[in-house]
Amino acid sequence: MSEVRCLNCLKRFxxxxxxxxxxxxxxxxxxxxxxxxxxxxxxxxxx
Amino acid sequence: xxxxxxxxxxxxxxxxxxxxxxxxxxxxxxGGRGLNMYLLYNHLQPNVDPLGPENLLLVGSGLLAGIxxxxxxxxxxxxxxxxxxxxxxxxxxxxxxxxxxxxxxxxVAITGKADSxxxxxxxxxxxxxxxxxxxxxxxxxxxxxxxxxxxxxEKLVSLVIGxxxxxxxxxxxxxxxxxxxxxxxxxxxxxxxxxLKAIAARGTTPIEFADPDNLLRYCREMxxxxxxxxxxxxxxxxxxxxxxxxxNTTGLIRTRNFQLNRLVDGEDLEPENIDRYSIxxxxxxxxxxxxxxxxxxxxxxxxxxxxxxxxxxxxxxFGTMLDCRKMETILVANHLVNKYGLDTLETGGLIAWAMxxxxxxxxxxxxxxxxxxxxxxxxxxxxxxxxxxxxxxxGDTLADGFKPAIAKVGTDSEYYAIHVKGMSNLxxxxxxxxxxxxxxxxxxxxxxxxxxxxxxxxxxxxxNMLKEIYGGSVATDYSSYDGKSRMVWWQERLYAVTDALGVxxxxxxxxxxxxxxxxxxxTLINLxxxxxxxxxxxMRVGERIYxxxxxxxxxxxxxxxxxxxxxxxxxxxxxxxLPVAKGKKIDREKFDAxxxxxYDLHGWNLQGVPKSETLKDLNxxxxxxxxx
Amino acid sequence: MQRILVVDPERCTGCRLCEAxxxxxxxxxxxxxxxxxxxxxxxxQGIYIPIVCQQCETPICEVVCPMHAIKRDSNTxxxxxxxNTCVGCRLCAQFCPIGGISIDENASRLIKCDLCSGDPVxxxxxxxEALKHIExxxxxxxxxxxxxxxYSEYLRKTLDTH
Numbered sequence: 001m002s003e004v005r006c007l008n009c010l011k012r013f014x015x016x017x018x019x020x021x022x023x024x025x026x027x028x029x030x031x032x033x034x035x036x037x038x039x040x041x042x043x044x045x046x047x
Numbered sequence: 048x049x050x051x052x053x054x055x056x057x058x059x060x061x062x063x064x065x066x067x068x069x070x071x072x073x074x075x076x077x078g079g080r081g082l083n084m085y086l087l088y089n090h091l092q093p094n095v096d097p098l099g100p101e102n103l104l105l106v107g108s109g110l111l112a113g114i115x116x117x118x119x120x121x122x123x124x125x126x127x128x129x130x131x132x133x134x135x136x137x138x139x140x141x142x143x144x145x146x147x148x149x150x151x152x153x154x155v156a157i158t159g160k161a162d163s164x165x166x167x168x169x170x171x172x173x174x175x176x177x178x179x180x181x182x183x184x185x186x187x188x189x190x191x192x193x194x195x196x197x198x199x200x201e202k203l204v205s206l207v208i209g210x211x212x213x214x215x216x217x218x219x220x221x222x223x224x225x226x227x228x229x230x231x232x233x234x235x236x237x238x239x240x241x242x243l244k245a246i247a248a249r250g251t252t253p254i255e256f257a258d259p260d261n262l263l264r265y266c267r268e269m270x271x272x273x274x275x276x277x278x279x280x281x282x283x284x285x286x287x288x289x290x291x292x293x294x295n296t297t298g299l300i301r302t303r304n305f306q307l308n309r310l311v312d313g314e315d316l317e318p319e320n321i322d323r324y325s326i327x328x329x330x331x332x333x334x335x336x337x338x339x340x341x342x343x344x345x346x347x348x349x350x351x352x353x354x355x356x357x358x359x360x361x362x363x364x365f366g367t368m369l370d371c372r373k374m375e376t377i378l379v380a381n382h383l384v385n386k387y388g389l390d391t392l393e394t395g396g397l398i399a400w401a402m403x404x405x406x407x408x409x410x411x412x413x414x415x416x417x418x419x420x421x422x423x424x425x426x427x428x429x430x431x432x433x434x435x436x437x438x439x440x441x442g443d444t445l446a447d448g449f450k451p452a453i454a455k456v457g458t459d460s461e462y463y464a465i466h467v468k469g470m471s472n473l474x475x476x477x478x479x480x481x482x483x484x485x486x487x488x489x490x491x492x493x494x495x496x497x498x499x500x501x502x503x504x505x506x507x508x509x510x511n512m513l514k515e516i517y518g519g520s521v522a523t524d525y526s527s528y529d530g531k532s533r534m535v536w537w538q539e540r541l542y543a544v545t546d547a548l549g550v551x552x553x554x555x556x557x558x559x560x561x562x563x564x565x566x567x568x569x570t571l572i573n574l575x576x577x578x579x580x581x582x583x584x585x586m587r588v589g590e591r592i593y594x595x596x597x598x599x600x601x602x603x604x605x606x607x608x609x610x611x612x613x614x615x616x617x618x619x620x621x622x623x624x625l626p627v628a629k630g631k632k633i634d635r636e637k638f639d640a641x642x643x644x645x646y647d648l649h650g651w652n653l654q655g656v657p658k659s660e661t662l663k664d665l666n667x668x669x670x671x672x673x674x675x
Numbered sequence: 676m677q678r679i680l681v682v683d684p685e686r687c688t689g690c691r692l693c694e695a696x697x698x699x700x701x702x703x704x705x706x707x708x709x710x711x712x713x714x715x716x717x718x719x720q721g722i723y724i725p726i727v728c729q730q731c732e733t734p735i736c737e738v739v740c741p742m743h744a745i746k747r748d749s750n751t752x753x754x755x756x757x758x759n760t761c762v763g764c765r766l767c768a769q770f771c772p773i774g775g776i777s778i779d780e781n782a783s784r785l786i787k788c789d790l791c792s793g794d795p796v797x798x799x800x801x802x803x804e805a806l807k808h809i810e811x812x813x814x815x816x817x818x819x820x821x822x823x824x825x826y827s828e829y830l831r832k833t834l835d836t837h
Contacts (some may be wrong), residue, residue, distance in 0.1 A: 007297045008625040010507030029625065031296070034319050036284035040277060044317055045296050113705035115695035115800055142691070145705065188719055201716075224718055251780055253698070253706035263699045267799060270692075274802055283802075326721060328803070330690030335802035337688035341721035353720055 002041035004033065021047045048113075048254055048576060051153040053086075054174050055675050056167060058241055059100055059159030063174045066675055068153060074578060075666065078110035078153055079144075080136060081547030081592045083125040086156055087134070088595050089671040093602045097129035097233075098215065098240040100160035106206065106246060107154040108144035109549010111575055113254040113333075116266035117273065117563065118551030120144050120332025124206070128232040129240070130217045130393070130448045131469040131493045132603055134596045137220070137234050138497070138546050139206070140331035141227035143248060146204040150250030156675070157241065166205075166245040168198070171252055179244040183213060186386040187222040194247050205247040209388025211436040212239035216446040218393035218471075222385065226339055226355035227331065230390045232470065232492050233448075257577035265574055269554075269563055270335040278559035279336050283328065286338045287359040287553075288318035293505070294475065295367070298624015301474040302367045303422055304399040305465050305613075308476040308621045308628065310367040320374045321357075329355055336553060342378055349379045357381040363474020364395025369402060370422035380428060387436035396471030397445045397452065398431055403463045410456060416440035465613050467494035468605065477612075478621050479631040480504065482531035485641055488610045489535065491596035498542060501534040502558045516556070526627070528637045532645035540589025544568060547592060591665045594649065594657050598670070607655045610642060677752050678808050680788070680795060682725050687805035689716055689723035693797035700796040709779065711788035712797045712806070725805060727797070728775030728788040730754050736767035736776060753790040761785065 003012045006024035015022040015033055019041075023030040030047040052065040068082070076082045083105040095101045105125040112119055122144035128135030147153070151172040164179040182190050187209040195203045205223060212219035212235035219235030220228045229235075238244070256262050273279050281289045294300045295316075298309040310316065321340050330337030344352040357377050365371055365380035384391050398420075404410045405420035412419065418427050418441060434442025444455050449466040465472050470493025477484035482504045483496070490498035503516075504525045513521040513530070517537050521530030538556075541564060545555050548568060556564050563571075565582040572580050580588070600609075612633060620632045643653060650661030662668045694710035702709045712727035730747075734754045737745040744760035745767060747753070756767070768776040768785060777786040788795075790808070798808045809817075 005506065007293055008627050010627075027626075034292075036281040036289070040280055042281055042289065043292050043296055044319060045292065045314060113695065115692050115699055115705075119695075145695075145707075149705075149707070192719060225721070251706075251708045253702065253704035253709065255704050256699070259699055259703035263696065263796070266696070266699075270800065270802065327685065328688050329721065329723075330688035330692075332690060333692055333695055334688075334690045335692060335800075337690060337803060355721065 002039060004041050004043055007043060015041045051148055053154040053156060054152050056157045057159045058161040061176055077547035077588060079107050079123040079547045079549045082154060083107045083123050084592050084595045087125050088599050089673060091127060097127045102126050102237055104157040104237050108148050111548045111550055111571055112144040112148045114266055114575055115333050116269040117554040118331045118334035119549055121549040123546055124221055124229040124234045126234060126237040129236045130233040133468055133600045133605055134491045135232040135234060136492050137229035137231045139227050139229035141223040142204045142332045143206055143223045144549055145332050146248040146250060148254055149252055150248045151252050161242040164242050164244050166247060169248045171250050182244045187388045190245060194245060200249055203247050203249045205245045207245040208235040208238045211388045212236055214438045215239050216435060217448045218390040219388050220390045222388055231495060235388050256575045258574045262574040265570060273554045273562055274335050276559040276561055282338045283336050285318035286340055288362055290359045291318060291362050298628040299476050300363060300367050301476045303370050304368055304403040305615050307623060309623050313372055315372055315374050316362050316366045344378055352382055354382040360473055361391050364391045368395050368399035368474045369428055371425050376425045383429060383432045389436055392473050393471045394432060398428060400464050404460050409460050462614060468609050470494050478616055478633055479628040480525050481528045482534050484612060484633050485531060486535045488612050491600055499535045499538040501538045503560050504534060528641050532641045532648060536645055536648040539593050540586055543589040543592040544585055594665055601656060676810050679811050681807045681809055681814055683805050684724040686803045687723040687725055688803050689714055692800045693725060693806060696800040697797050709786055726774055735770050739766045739770045751790045751793045755789050756785055756787060
């Protein structure tokens, strides 16, 4: 589990471990996700 | 550290003297950029030719050089800029600053011009001006290797220029190691104008600190503080390129010069793709973050090639701005500019401008000596980089920077030139972010993010947290203009102090909120030097440094008019991006109001001239004063 | 439990925090030349190798010392020089095959890692963990795991498991 900040609405949301895609539950923007460390996610780009 | 001196070198007269650095000057300016600005403002005659022998080249290690934390190996290089005519100042990491200090010196002031190619050697107190004829024409990597060989010392550390500096390209940089560069404002050009190929240092004189045991303990705390931030963890993994993930996704990145704000189909430039080429990361002196990759190209026409980086800036300079979409293009271009000693941002910015002029028909193959300056044409990019460094054909036009190039190509071309005060902006698109836009406009060295960028503005932090950091009200929304002048003012002072201490900007409040800042810096100064400088006093040191730079620029004829943005920021809305960044442009009236507010915070009048009470308050009323 | 100081050059970033921290702790100064651990670099190829005394099982320094001034500290497992017995012949530094003992610039002092009484400062400062102070068995396990990871990637691909 980790959090990322949505780049559109700037709210943080939870992503599950090692997922490769996730959508912001607030504004629905869909991202590709990557993991700089096993416990920390970041946005990679738009899905 | 108190016995470290300033070396004063006159290359024309071939004389060298050394002077102590008085404590009261240390307390006012610390070291690095701060002390360099004191020296520059007070010892350079106004309105000199930046390429004349009278220009003063200053090299200074930060006050904290040598402590085991926060990347304390940073060195500051200053002179009057041959690119802009304003303050020339550029900060460089790597290993030079601690080595200079171990050699017995904290600052080197160089004036005059050597009658033939020379290098300066500082070794355990001794200083020699030595012949560099055999090094002239060598690239930046070979020059360093040759110096280590010539001096029979594998631990020799050098600041060098490449052929770009020799050929007086006005944005030639100064380099050390494989990757580190004092990139901006053409300090390598100043070295070239002095026939100075390199400054080499080597020393074994230990650096003493006031309270070594507590310093060691505190440094460890500092390293933990920075490496526990989310920002540093990601940066340790993929370097500054991680910014691309946010900016390109959002739509904050200049593409095709200034036509788009996101590189569509730009997946290959994502930082994660450096893993294909990386053999590991590399760090500057005293750095626990290690943000650059060591990369190898094993295949293709440029292989085999070993390089370090690339930085986020190169992804823009040779990627998005030129519409080149392959990571390999970036790796090769990064290697080439490093080898020749060219500033990546200026080079990419000028090529992007030329490509747009070519597209718009303002230049054609006749003016570019046959080069087809089409978007994404990587071979032309590589060729043009070389031509700039050697001042060949169209490369010669671009080698003088924006203002002379516009004069040569024609005034119609000015609209497409994305520069402030004659210096190219990096590839970020500041139209959706007024705080960033103000920062590049007010930057004393021309368009640049490293003077003030409040990157944490992007995080939508709660107002109470912003108030606590910035000491006043700042809007959460990054597209707002409210309180953003305060942010820029605060960051300008913080970065001035960071550069004076010689620690890394990425290890203070730049991209990470919970990073060391005033209080931690104050503690480090006390433990390392014994000086007591409170947080408030430290902010005043930042103000003093920034105000002195302002005074320098005013003396050189700059004014409020120069604290502005290219017209396109005000006229063209961003065409694409996430809803938060799309359709944005800078509002001229709000921008002006923000600028006035910003002057007021600094204690400068409506024209941006420091008020007499401000100068008095900063103990600047008696400047110029002399150290030598 | 006995621990050993292990160097993993593949993880070294060349930042020299180890040198700065070691000398600050042992010498109370920043004196990389006096640091017990030092990073040797091939900068133009991006190769960095920290070199530090390996506290050998059969220490050549101990063997060649005519004064029997070099002994193992049973608490830390470090090979230490007894300054009161040492006559400064420097044979130890000359015979050590890995440069584990340095001589200072005045040729008056031997400089050697003593594992900081059991908690090496360099290890505390080495963020990428190129320097580790670990139980001997762990080294083998660690190396085996690194090698096995490569095979596991291959297996995951061929067996299509996750």
